[in-house]
Amino acid sequence: DGGITQSPKYLFRKEGQNVTLSCEQNLNHDAMYWYRQDPGQGLRLIYYSQIVNDFQKGDIAEGYSVSREKKESFPLTVTSAQKNPTAFYLCASSSYRAGEQYFGPGTRLTVT
Amino acid sequence: AQTVTQSQPEMSVQEAETVTLSCTYDTSESNYYLFWYKQPPSRQMILVIRQEAYKQQNATENRFSVNFQKAAKSFSLKISDSQLGDTAMYFCAFPTGGGSNYKLTFGKGTLLTVNP
Numbered sequence: 001d002g003g004i005t006q007s008p009k010y011l012f013r014k015e016g017q018n019v020t021l022s023c024e025q026n027l028n029h030d031a032m033y034w035y036r037q038d039p040g041q042g043l044r045l046i047y048y049s050q051i052v053n054d055f056q057k058g059d060i061a062e063g064y065s066v067s068r069e070k071k072e073s074f075p076l077t078v079t080s081a082q083k084n085p086t087a088f089y090l091c092a093s094s095s096y097r098a099g100e101q102y103f104g105p106g107t108r109l110t111v112t
Numbered sequence: 113a114q115t116v117t118q119s120q121p122e123m124s125v126q127e128a129e130t131v132t133l134s135c136t137y138d139t140s141e142s143n144y145y146l147f148w149y150k151q152p153p154s155r156q157m158i159l160v161i162r163q164e165a166y167k168q169q170n171a172t173e174n175r176f177s178v179n180f181q182k183a184a185k186s187f188s189l190k191i192s193d194s195q196l197g198d199t200a201m202y203f204c205a206f207p208t209g210g211g212s213n214y215k216l217t218f219g220k221g222t223l224l225t226v227n228p
Contacts, residue, residue: 106155
């Protein structure tokens with residue numbers, strides 16, 4: 001089955017540690033996106049990538065980093081510089097010209 | 113700036129009734145797509161319906177339909193024969209940017225509760 005996978009579903013870390021969230025897609029989509037969602041809030045764009053080896057900052061990129069070495073993978077690192085990292089993180093992908101994005105199941109990150 | 117506004121933070125409807133969720137947007141583009149997404153308690157984001165701005169006919173997907181008013185920049189979602197499984201957050205979204213900056217802008221969402 002084609003789709004987007006995110007792992008793990010729940011992630012716990014101590015304050016001051018970097019953590020990497022995984023996102024993989026086998027839809028052959030060119031574009032991939034990372035969003036953050038806080039309780040009762042909409043989606044805020046962290047980073048996005050339209051092609052391999054290229055990515056752009058979204059609205060809230062500070063404290064996050066990404067890489068796009070392969071078309072099917074777009075990992076997100078939450079660094080210790082991110083002030084409030086506890087949130088729900090969603091990864092999405094899209095075929096460049098179609099527009100609609102398809103989402104993974106999300107990762108709930110808790111930092112204490 | 114290109115923005116999306118959902119003016120109804122919460123709505124409720126009785127099972128089997130019809131409900132309409134509103135969305136307005138602002139864009140300088142002439143040809144674009146608009147989307148409605150659903151996020152149930154599982155938090156999985158699901159594409160509900162898509163509207164192409166150059167098409168005058170409103171999109172329909174089973175019990176879901178849109179009322180697209182291009183001149184008014186309005187894109188509302190109508191859910192007919194509401195079911196308990198329709199309880200979810202609903203987000204409208206439209207594309208912004210171009211080239212390497214292509215992305216979706218989402219509204220803040222409307223929490224819909226369907227009551228038995």
